[in-house]
Amino acid sequence: xxxxxxxxxxxxxxxxxxxTAFAEYPEQTITIIVPWSAGGGTDAAARTIGTILERDLxxxxxxxxxxxxxxxxxxxxxxxxxxxxxxxxxxxxEINMMHWMGLTELTHEAYAPLAMMNEDPAGxxxxxxxxxxxxxxxxxxxRANPGKFKGTGTGIxxxxxxxxxxLLNELDISADALPWIPSKGAATGLLDIVAxxxxxAPVSLPEAAALAEAGKLKTLAIMSNQRAENFPDVPTVxxxxxxxxxxxVWRGMVVPKGVDEAIVEKLSAAMEKIYKDPEYADxxxxxxxxxRYMGSAEFxxxxxxxxxxxxxxxxAIGLAKQ
Amino acid sequence: MSTLALAFDLVARWxxxxxxxxxxxxxxxxxAIPGLTATLAVAVLVPITFHLxxxxxxxAMVSCSAMAIFAxxxxxxxLRIPGTPASAAYADEGYKMTLRGEAEKALGASLLFxxxxxxxxxxxLMLAAPSLAEVALKFSSFEYFWLALLGLTSAAFVSAGDPLxxxxxxxxxxxxxxxxxxxxxxxxxxxxxxxxxxxxxNFIAALIGLFAVAEILRYALKPSNxxxxxxxxxxxxxxxxxxxxLKTYWRNQIRGNILGVVVGALPGAxxxxxxxxxxxxxxxxxxxxxxxxxxxxxxxxxSTSANNAALGSAWVPALVFGVPGDSITAIVIGVLxxxxxxxxxxxxxxxxxxxxxxxxxxxxxxxxLVVLGWGAIAVSKRILIIPRRLLxxxxxxxxxxxxxxxxxxTFDIGVMLCFGILGFLMEENGIPVAPCILGLLLGEVLxxxxxxxxxxxxxxxxxxxxxxxxxxLGILTLIIWLFPLIRTVQALRVRRQKTA
Numbered sequence: 013x014x015x016x017x018x019x020x021x022x023x024x025x026x027x028x029x030x031x032t033a034f035a036e037y038p039e040q041t042i043t044i045i046v047p048w049s050a051g052g053g054t055d056a057a058a059r060t061i062g063t064i065l066e067r068d069l070x071x072x073x074x075x076x077x078x079x080x081x082x083x084x085x086x087x088x089x090x091x092x093x094x095x096x097x098x099x100x101x102x103x104x105x106e107i108n109m110m111h112w113m114g115l116t117e118l119t120h121e122a123y124a125p126l127a128m129m130n131e132d133p134a135g136x137x138x139x140x141x142x143x144x145x146x147x148x149x150x151x152x153x154x155r156a157n158p159g160k161f162k163g164t165g166t167g168i169x170x171x172x173x174x175x176x177x178x179l180l181n182e183l184d185i186s187a188d189a190l191p192w193i194p195s196k197g198a199a200t201g202l203l204d205i206v207a208x209x210x211x212x213a214p215v216s217l218p219e220a221a222a223l224a225e226a227g228k229l230k231t232l233a234i235m236s237n238q239r240a241e242n243f244p245d246v247p248t249v250x251x252x253x254x255x256x257x258x259x260x261v262w263r264g265m266v267v268p269k270g271v272d273e274a275i276v277e278k279l280s281a282a283m284e285k286i287y288k289d290p291e292y293a294d295x296x297x298x299x300x301x302x303x304r305y306m307g308s309a310e311f312x313x314x315x316x317x318x319x320x321x322x323x324x325x326x327x328a329i330g331l332a333k334q
Numbered sequence: 335m336s337t338l339a340l341a342f343d344l345v346a347r348w349x350x351x352x353x354x355x356x357x358x359x360x361x362x363x364x365x366a367i368p369g370l371t372a373t374l375a376v377a378v379l380v381p382i383t384f385h386l387x388x389x390x391x392x393x394a395m396v397s398c399s400a401m402a403i404f405a406x407x408x409x410x411x412x413l414r415i416p417g418t419p420a421s422a423a424y425a426d427e428g429y430k431m432t433l434r435g436e437a438e439k440a441l442g443a444s445l446l447f448x449x450x451x452x453x454x455x456x457x458x459l460m461l462a463a464p465s466l467a468e469v470a471l472k473f474s475s476f477e478y479f480w481l482a483l484l485g486l487t488s489a490a491f492v493s494a495g496d497p498l499x500x501x502x503x504x505x506x507x508x509x510x511x512x513x514x515x516x517x518x519x520x521x522x523x524x525x526x527x528x529x530x531x532x533x534x535x536n537f538i539a540a541l542i543g544l545f546a547v548a549e550i551l552r553y554a555l556k557p558s559n560x561x562x563x564x565x566x567x568x569x570x571x572x573x574x575x576x577x578x579x580l581k582t583y584w585r586n587q588i589r590g591n592i593l594g595v596v597v598g599a600l601p602g603a604x605x606x607x608x609x610x611x612x613x614x615x616x617x618x619x620x621x622x623x624x625x626x627x628x629x630x631x632x633x634x635x636x637s638t639s640a641n642n643a644a645l646g647s648a649w650v651p652a653l654v655f656g657v658p659g660d661s662i663t664a665i666v667i668g669v670l671x672x673x674x675x676x677x678x679x680x681x682x683x684x685x686x687x688x689x690x691x692x693x694x695x696x697x698x699x700x701x702x703l704v705v706l707g708w709g710a711i712a713v714s715k716r717i718l719i720i721p722r723r724l725l726x727x728x729x730x731x732x733x734x735x736x737x738x739x740x741x742x743x744t745f746d747i748g749v750m751l752c753f754g755i756l757g758f759l760m761e762e763n764g765i766p767v768a769p770c771i772l773g774l775l776l777g778e779v780l781x782x783x784x785x786x787x788x789x790x791x792x793x794x795x796x797x798x799x800x801x802x803x804x805x806x807l808g809i810l811t812l813i814i815w816l817f818p819l820i821r822t823v824q825a826l827r828v829r830r831q832k833t834a
Contacts, residue, residue, distance in 0.1 A: 051665035081532035222656030
């Protein structure tokens with residue numbers, strides 16, 4: 013064990029210092045698997061990462077969409093890929109939910125994390141005509157009138173649903189107090205808020221920006237530790253009600269478990285370089301995606317913690333199968 | 335005026351025009367290949383558009399999608415294999431015309447009315463985008479429920495022949511649409527533990543199977559049936575033929591355009607549904623109902639007018655509120671963000687020349703459609719000369735590619751083959767496949783909007799009549815349903831009076 017560690021440490025040192033020991037990698041096309049469809053946000057992020065990686069490593073990078081099964085198919089394909097360092101994947105928050113819901117056996121432990129590349133914190137959006145003008149008023153109204161108000165913005169058990177259910181759970185408000193109206197994506201949910209079919213949608217701020225700008229919506233809070241650069245007027249949950257709560261949708265690069273340590277090291281260094289690349293920042297800024305970076309170790313820890321907290325929320329709202 | 339001049343300046347650049355033209359040719363190819371949809375064509379363009387100027391990028395997507403929707407009609411009419419789902423509604427009608435030697439007339443009609451429909455959609459987009467978007471905002475799950483039900487009702491008009499067999503086909507489609515976890519509660523159903531089936535039956539794979547694979551199977555079993563020996567007549571000067579059609583069918587064209595614009599602007603419905611509804615409406619109100627299903631150009635004109643008009647108006651909610659009107663504009667919104675043209679009301683206020691340039695491109699694209707489309711018809715007609723025994727294997731190869739390409743998943747090829755066998759068996763027994771497609775397309779829409787409406791209304795069924803638009807649509811649906819019943823009762827009464 014000690015010898016292995018020593019050897020790999022030496023290998024890493026050699027790789028980082030001289031760059032000759034692993035000059036062979038990468039010597040063939042690298043594939044990035046995306047579990048969501050072409051043309052969407054995750055796809056666009058993966059393609060941007062791919063373009064910069066191709067330039068940085070001097071090896072062709074191809075992005076492949078493996079969609080279907082609400083993300084299970086693609087996430088499984090990443091985990092099942094040959095661990096030779098030539099198949100990477102862009103995983104999303106769903107990895108920490110689907111196994112709790114009994115859709116798959118697959119968990120984040122099937123991967124070796126490289127880096128978290130982005131996070132979009134949830135916002136709390138209500139109709140412009142809503143009587144609630146701050147988050148405090150909203151949660152107290154929900155507490156006082158259980159079942160009267162409804163939330164929407166994603167399917168049942170989707171990230172945005174869990175973000176708000178988790179906050180209510182934190183405030184000791186029962187999950188039944190805010191019934192969830194399932195919707196196809198954030199846009200449909202927001203339209204329902206505007207049309208009066210539901211009362212609150214906890215989706216990301218950029219998704220709601222156009223409707224907010226049109227005077228149809230107001231945003232009460234952002235579930236993050238700090239205010240968003242593009243939306244300085246929106247307070248954090250802690251600023252609004254004094255309870256720290258951050259929750260959002262994130263994307264991160266991984267390889268299947270079993271990839272050579274030195275390659276993992278090299279790839280996570282490449283991810284850090286991409287994250288710091290002005291082209292990446294510029295793209296994310298334009299698409300309205302939130303920037304958040306975690307290195308390999310930190311991302312790994314985050315995955316474990318988030319998995320546990322998702323389990324708590326999913327059990328609280330009765331969606332966990334275990 | 336100066337805004338328009340600025341916009342014109344933005345469009346009249348060689349790199350913009352080149353991007354539009356290349357994207358148009360690409361769209362024509364992709365749309366004409368069975369199983370490769372307009373959405374897929376646009377998705378493939380996305381990484382390329384990152385390197386283009388904003389106007390060239392958006393222009394490429396506009397012209398690519400317009401061409402692809404038209405091009406979907408080419409294999410639909412020549413081979414009875416719809417290139418895109420929007421063509422499925424009238425594929426049979428066009429194919430019957432080809433069998434009579436009228437392929438050029440059918441395709442010419444589709445081309446002309448596609449372009450006119452596209453221009454109509456553009457005009458609405460330019461003049462009425464903000465107010466139409468306000469109307470679209472009034473639609474919630476209650477209204478979409480009735481709309482889906484109206485769509486399903488059109489199956490009764492789409493299927494020629496035995497209505498009972500049409501209903502059977504519709505139910506097969508609806509049953510297949512319940513597979514997977516894409517239902518309101520997100521619970522896996524009928525997937526038998528398969529991960530691939532969690533996402534439900536892949537619609538495109540099923541479409542290719544029902545039409546194309548079934549056709550290939552039919553040919554393989556009865557190769558003697560070779561309709562391609564029919565001599566094709568030329569329409570001569572296309573403009574003269576078009577003038578005549580415009581004069582005869584202008585009512586269908588306007589009705590199709592309006593329906594397409596309205597349905598297209600709704601975020602929960604798109605060009606596909608518009609084409610189905612237009613076809614059934616034209617059949618219902620036609621003076622020559624008996625000709626439908628035998629190769630009659632009237633239904634083709636109305637539905638092709640609708641699907642291309644829908645394409646333009648789908649941009650209405652996308653531009654005004656950042657809410658996609660269909661799967662194509664969902665992709666477009668992402669590209670707009672990347673190029674700093676963030677959707678929202680300010681798009682029309684700050685630098686309005688950008689958005690007017692997009693409108694101009696819509697116009698250019700639809701004119702380009704006529705030119706390139708006519709060329710495509712001339713070339714593709716030659717497919718009919720190729721012996722079927724050579725053509726069929728090539729089509730099968732394209733089908734496999736198309737089924738695979740959507741999700742990069744070999745499982746979908748299996749789905750395609752299963753639906754191919756299903757479609758073959760259905761047609762052998764006189765059950766039409768078109769209502770099955772409609773069931774697959776609308777089953778999930780109907781179910782999810784019903785469930786979400788009931789959740790919102792705490793189970794009160796009268797909620798479906800408590801909102802003005804919803805009540806109107808509901809009453810309309812009930813009238814359409816009860817109409818045949820009233821007619822039957824009346825006929826019985828007349829007969830009784832006669833016998834008395």
